[in-house]
Amino acid sequence: MFLNLTEVLTNEEKVVTMQTETQITQVTVSGETYPGHALSPVSFVFTNTGRGKAVIEAKAAFVFTAACDRCLKSVEQEITLRFTREVWAPDASSDPAVYEEQPFMDGFTLDVEDLLISEIVTSWPMKILCKPDCKGICPTCGRDLNTGTCDCDHFVPDPRMAAIKDIFEAEREV
Ligand SMILES: [Zn+2]
Numbered sequence: 164m165f166l167n168l169t170e171v172l173t174n175e176e177k178v179v180t181m182q183t184e185t186q187i188t189q190v191t192v193s194g195e196t197y198p199g200h201a202l203s204p205v206s207f208v209f210t211n212t213g214r215g216k217a218v219i220e221a222k223a224a225f226v227f228t229a230a231c232d233r234c235l236k237s238v239e240q241e242i243t244l245r246f247t248r249e250v251w252a253p254d255a256s257s258d259p260a261v262y263e264e265q266p267f268m269d270g271f272t273l274d275v276e277d278l279l280i281s282e283i284v285t286s287w288p289m290k291i292l293c294k295p296d297c298k299g300i301c302p303t304c305g306r307d308l309n310t311g312t313c314d315c316d317h318f319v320p321d322p323r324m325a326a327i328k329d330i331f332e333a334e335r336e337v
């Protein structure tokens with residue numbers, strides 16, 4: 164979806180409110196692709212804030228399917244966006260940095276998907292869990308530990324204790 168922002172960028176104090184559908188069907192974060200879609204139309208408010216300058220306020224909600232980091236079960240991950248971004252008309256700013264910060268703009272045209280995808284990637288959670296206390300899968304037998312326990316040894320040696328043990332063993336060898 165492309166939106167022409169000429170009107171709001173060239174008319175001082177102009178405010179444009181609109182809702183738009185997006186065609187986002189997936190998002191790629193750190194090389195992983197997750198299918199998903201918008202939960203509702205995206206709300207935009209465009210406000211002229213000076214000569215050739217405007218502020219974009221956006222509200223959107225998406226749901227993506229991802230695997231739980233611990234047990235790999237498929238989970239629906241909701242991403243709610245609420246953000247503001249300043250945009251400039253071509254040649255309105257003499258600072259090239261402002262144009263580097265708006266790769267989703269091509270002249271006066273806003274690429275809605277480009278803007279939203281960069282915001283989704285930024286707000287992607289560090290950890291995806293099916294539930295906060297997911298016990299994960301046993302690394303030895305592969306059993307889902309949320310459904311019961313297994314007989315494998317889950318003892319993880321404390322690396323500091325292991326170092327002390329090494330010292331004792333080294334002394335014994337002398
Ligand atoms: Zn899980």
Ligand SMILES: [Zn+2]
Binds near residue numbers: 301304305313314315
């Ligand atoms: Zn096991």
